[in-house]
Amino acid sequence: MTEKLYVEVLGGMSDGRHGDMVEMTLAEVVLADTSSVRKRSRAFRELNSILTVMAREITLLLKSPSTLVVSLAMPIMMMGMIGGNLMQNMAGGLGFDFGSFMLVGMLVNMLFMMVSMNMTSLVEDRETDFNQEMLVSPVSRYSLVIGKILGATFGAILSMVGALLVGLAMGITLPVEKLLLILALSPLFCLTGGALAMMLIGLIRSKKAANMAVTLITMPQMFLSGAIIPINHSDGLLMVLSRLMPMTYCLDLARAVVNAGTPEYDSVVMFDPIVNFAAIAALTLVCLVAGTFFYAQSGKNR
């Protein structure tokens, strides 16, 4: 015989009972429970959605050994090969420690590059139709995009750690407290990089085109933002382009943190940190709004 339970109805019953003690089987309680627990605040639901989407990205990364290997191998190529060559051939007569300059540049560049690469999973979701599952859910499209970017941040931070290890092998180190400050800023940098990537990826429907878009996003930034080559003396079109790149301000902020209180500060840092913060906030907001709009509308307005 099925045992009956006496329970108080707190909300969510389709027949409008509220505050009553009612007799229910265990199965009925389980079924009723789901409609009650949904009565959560909007803020909780949006944060929960961000966490859910982020956790899925991290789960997928952990289940894909090849992506993990790429995350760790990329710094060897970027930092070890490109950076190593530049150090050996360009470091003289700059008036500051090029090794430290390049390490900070590579750390921020790795974040931007890996976040952009990981954001292409959005296109995979379109190809497997999983995107539909997300788009029919009753959550803000911003929560979906921010969750995606924060999930992509996990892989990007792994690459940053890889770059630090390669730097260590090359004899370039940073004080621990400065490293922790950069680590604390890295989610902001990833949000900026991810929002920028969304501007292009939000419109793209094929993986091949998305991979090309990543190259289009990351390569000009690496050279124009001063990741590995100083841009203090750039002028004309190159100067204008460098000021339009969000990574320019992220790099400058990171270098301001690393060089604070050192005699090299004025030779390495271009803008006041407040200017950097303001530019990062403004560019991230513009990219995030535009990218999310493209993402939400690209399938809807056909």
Added chain:
Amino acid sequence: MSTVIEVRNLVKRYKGAKTPSVDDISFSVERGEFFAFLGPNGAGKTTTISILTTTLSKTSGEVRIAGFDVARQARQVREKVGIIFQQPSLDPNLTAEENIRFHACLYGMYGYRPSFRLMPAAYQSKVIELAELVGIEDALFKPIKKLSGGMQRKLEIIRSLIHTPDVLFLDEPTQGLDAVSRRSLWEYLDETRRRYGTTVFLTTHYIDEAEQVDTVCIINRGRIAVCASPEEMRRAVRFDPTPKVCLPSLEDAYVAFLKEGVAA
């Protein structure tokens, strides 16, 4: 009964298309009704379902789900509906349970936890109960890639029902399934309708699946050909069966309406 789906003069013309895919259609569905939306390939069924579920914008007309406008109150509409798409929309790299958990958390049913065991007891028991109902309890923790097409379809049904939607849209849900899987899936959907009183909006190419529905609406070349009960449709067509006492099947009536435009 109250109206849960209301469509008035709906038009959808895709960008660059010369003719509309959905051309001034109107119909309504009552709460708890089992409604079938039938039509040949390219008739406008999926276009209509996409507009009703907020994934496609309309060109003109009015669509309300549970009293909410699909264009202006999309979020509220999404709260009320569950969808099984024509193409499977599961993440092939996650396990069956991870796909369900993703959905349940995205719909605000539960706070996210990184594993099934850490999820609330109510979630665990509900998932296991639903999995047992459709017979996929052994596959719950296997990657989607390792599940058969039938199991994936059942999993999508569990996923779409876990937030107890008012309206369940099924866009050709049994496409590609064998007869046994089709039958068990329909038994489960019947059980769900009885337990939850869910309104079901079905599109299908298997006309026999629509024999038990309350209302059939046939769409052809973007326009509604007929909206009636299966019984009314069968009685409206001229048919000469042997023995003479038999009524035509719904499939006979469906073909007759498409070919001859018989008025119900």
